[in-house]
Amino acid sequence: MHSTTLRVLDHGEHDRERESLNDRIAAFRDRTPTASPRKLAPHPQARQLSLCEGIPEIGPDELEPDLLDYCLCNHGALIVRGLVAPSTAAELRELCDRVIDRCASALDKPAGELPRGAYYDPPDILREIMQGAELAYSRGFHNTSGSAMCVEAPAVAEALLRFYNELGLYELLHSYLGEEPCLSAKKWVLRRSVLPVSPAGWHQDGAFMGTDISSVNLWLPLSRCGGDTGAPGLDLIPARLNEIVSAEDAYFGWSVAPDTVDREFAGQSAVAPVFDAGDALFFDHYCLHRTQFREHLDQTRYALETWFFGSQSFPRNQVPLAWEPLAPGSGEASTA
């Protein structure tokens, strides 16, 4: 279990972090994906793993690329219990509160009126890249969903990148993806649930990201949730899927109607594992899931969602950003 401090200090001036994050996004502005998605072939040799409602669960010391590959390819997801220490999860909850609240205040104020600082200081490049109404739509959507993009707060985003490095995620994902990992500005999200939850949220992220990509999502619950805890975890179909399920009758063009899930997965019922703060769930863009829905969900849940992609097999529409160190101010990754 990793206990570390995130070292986000609000000293008012965060130019360095804003410029760094700006450069990370700029590094992908003109890049087009060149690699084919990695193969998601099931391993023929079954492994003896402890399962939680059909999903393999391991400890942090067991987390390595081949096991991640086995679990995603054979089961569609992997739970890592206690990846992050409770004290770090508490720090992350605090960051969620601060960033989500500042982003909500910014929406109520005329442009530029909210003082900038560690918890709100969006880089200008977001407006250039998410053009037209896209950025405003995305911010409104996050506001009503109780979430915020990490990139709204570059000091937080940079601290999280250091933290992910300390967790060994860079090496893990580099090896799993077979190429340098990158992240997504749009799908790197701090979450604080809004209740009541809608039943209509079933989706596979590949439905809007596209499927010609290599991806891993790290969904990190920061408070106890799922099962009967009263705080919404995730509902999941615990199976390896390799196609996008029809959106017929669904609320969004990229979501799946609850009736379709019942019909298509009659023999593979949805599960809602219990998570403690700091447990981690890994899955990819084919995993069918939603914010847990049931009666009597009345507890707030915090989570951090981070989508990683291959830096040659990424979805351009998710605003990729470089993870590897950048040459200062260059807008270019220092390593190819």
Ligand SMILES: O=C(O)CCC(=O)C(=O)O
């Ligand atoms: O946190 C949630 O409730 C939803 C998360 C999700 O849909 C995702 O990580 O793709």
